[in-house]
Amino acid sequence: MAHKLTFEEIAEFQKDYESKSQNKVAELAVVNNGVQKASLNPASYRQLNRTFSIEIPTDAVTNQKQSGRCWLFAALNVMRHQFAKKYKAKNFLFSQAYLFFWDRIERANIFFDEIIETADQPVDDRTVQSYLRAPDTDGGQWAMAVSLIRKYGLVPDYAYGESFTANNTSNFNQALNMKLREDGLVLRKLVQEGKDSEVEVKRKEFLNEVYRMATIAFGEPVKKFDLEYKDDDSKYQLDQDLTPTDFFKKYFVDDLDDYVVLFNAPDHEMDKLYALPFEDNVVGGTPVQFLNTDIQNLKDATIKQLEAGETIWFGCDVGKSSDRQLGIMANGMYQTDNLFDIKTTLSKKERLLTGASGSTHAMTLVGVDVVNGKPRQWKVENSWGEKVGKNGYFVMGDDWFNEYLFKVVVKKQYIPEKLVKIWEGPATPVHPWDSMA
Numbered sequence: 001m002a003h004k005l006t007f008e009e010i011a012e013f014q015k016d017y018e019s020k021s022q023n024k025v026a027e028l029a030v031v032n033n034g035v036q037k038a039s040l041n042p043a044s045y046r047q048l049n050r051t052f053s054i055e056i057p058t059d060a061v062t063n064q065k066q067s068g069r070c071w072l073f074a075a076l077n078v079m080r081h082q083f084a085k086k087y088k089a090k091n092f093l094f095s096q097a098y099l100f101f102w103d104r105i106e107r108a109n110i111f112f113d114e115i116i117e118t119a120d121q122p123v124d125d126r127t128v129q130s131y132l133r134a135p136d137t138d139g140g141q142w143a144m145a146v147s148l149i150r151k152y153g154l155v156p157d158y159a160y161g162e163s164f165t166a167n168n169t170s171n172f173n174q175a176l177n178m179k180l181r182e183d184g185l186v187l188r189k190l191v192q193e194g195k196d197s198e199v200e201v202k203r204k205e206f207l208n209e210v211y212r213m214a215t216i217a218f219g220e221p222v223k224k225f226d227l228e229y230k231d232d233d234s235k236y237q238l239d240q241d242l243t244p245t246d247f248f249k250k251y252f253v254d255d256l257d258d259y260v261v262l263f264n265a266p267d268h269e270m271d272k273l274y275a276l277p278f279e280d281n282v283v284g285g286t287p288v289q290f291l292n293t294d295i296q297n298l299k300d301a302t303i304k305q306l307e308a309g310e311t312i313w314f315g316c317d318v319g320k321s322s323d324r325q326l327g328i329m330a331n332g333m334y335q336t337d338n339l340f341d342i343k344t345t346l347s348k349k350e351r352l353l354t355g356a357s358g359s360t361h362a363m364t365l366v367g368v369d370v371v372n373g374k375p376r377q378w379k380v381e382n383s384w385g386e387k388v389g390k391n392g393y394f395v396m397g398d399d400w401f402n403e404y405l406f407k408v409v410v411k412k413q414y415i416p417e418k419l420v421k422i423w424e425g426p427a428t429p430v431h432p433w434d435s436m437a
Contacts, residue, residue: 072145116203147282260409260411260419
């Protein structure tokens with residue numbers, strides 16, 4: 001039964017509010033300072049510091065600026081740390097913009113596939129709507145980066161630099177999404193009318209237009225370049241006339257199939273492999289899959305990989321209980337319940353079920369402080385530039401890891417054989433609106 005709010009009830013609310021003097025104190029604090037500053041609890045992170053028992057040597061951080069390319073930055077941070085270790089070049093950087101360019105083209109192609117495959121469904125079907133709602137986005141997954149690297153290779157940042165649009169993607173995304181939605185409706189109509197031969201003609205025409213848009217926005221992608229740098233010993237290195245795929249094949253061992261994405265989603269069955277086909281970005285590429293398991297398995301594998309000198313791509317809900325400028329992620333950082341005199345107790349499972357939390361940002365784990373056999377805090381390399389955190393680095397409390405970290409990318413050798421077998425087995429697909437997405 002619907003409840004109509006009455007003025008008598010409102011009068012009761014006002015009387016109750018005015019009867020408690022602490023409400024006015026809280027009101028003044030929030031009105032003048034905002035919720036976060038008024039509820040900041042320094043005690044929550046007082047025990048966190050910047051000392052780590054296991055720490056991988058790193059240097060300058062990257063900056064994704066006003067874009068959602070964190071997944072690419074985190075993936076290329078993992079790659080650049082490998083390159084730095086093998087070739088003694090710790091400040092060598094790869095071009096995120098190069099892979100981002102090709103991601104736009106590949107995602108448009110996948111979108112057209114999805115639209116054609118669902119053309120027999122009504123336009124207000126939930127799956128069709130999920131495709132049309134965001135035909136193109138900045139966000140992505142580890143597997144998507146793998147697919148792009150394998151198909152298009154890698155280039156140094158100087159060979160294909162950042163454009164204004166790569167750093168500020170919103171206006172381009174708006175234009176591209178508008179075009180893709182219109183293209184999608186055209187393709188749906190052709191399929192529904194049985195004009196199959198015209199579908200492929202139109203798809204090619206539309207992809208050509210997307211390529212033109214991306215080239216105008218980001219610059220024409222580099223075909224060949226000279227690899228030129230000075231290593232950490234100041235020795236000059238030069239390798240000329242490389243293609244991006246030549247560079248990847250020559251300077252890296254392709255062990256990307258050795259990586260497993262461990263996920264912790266308590267609202268899903270544990271020790272089970274899930275697939276997110278709607279997030280795949282390259283036809284025939286690496287599928288987006290998550291092995292859902294206990295949080296302790298994520299920690300154990302991550303520590304082993306850090307001990308082996310290898311960094312870790314991870315995904316988390318970065319905006320929860322964290323401070324961007326301080327570079328701290330700690331549970332209980334903001335005492336909003338005390339501020340508003342309420343009580344919220346949603347578990348990680350319940351936050352996922354209700355949409356209150358989810359994986360929103362990807363970063364790189366580069367260190368951990370293990371005390372008496374247990375992790376106490378974690379060192380995080382972010383991609384928001386050097387003016388946040390401590391020179392761009394964050395510290396994460398272990399209890400924050402439990403609550404707001406969702407996935408880590410680790411090698412098979414660091415996880416139990418039981419999980420390896422699950423990873424190599426069949427995956428259960430989830431819907432585009434699933435909490436894992």
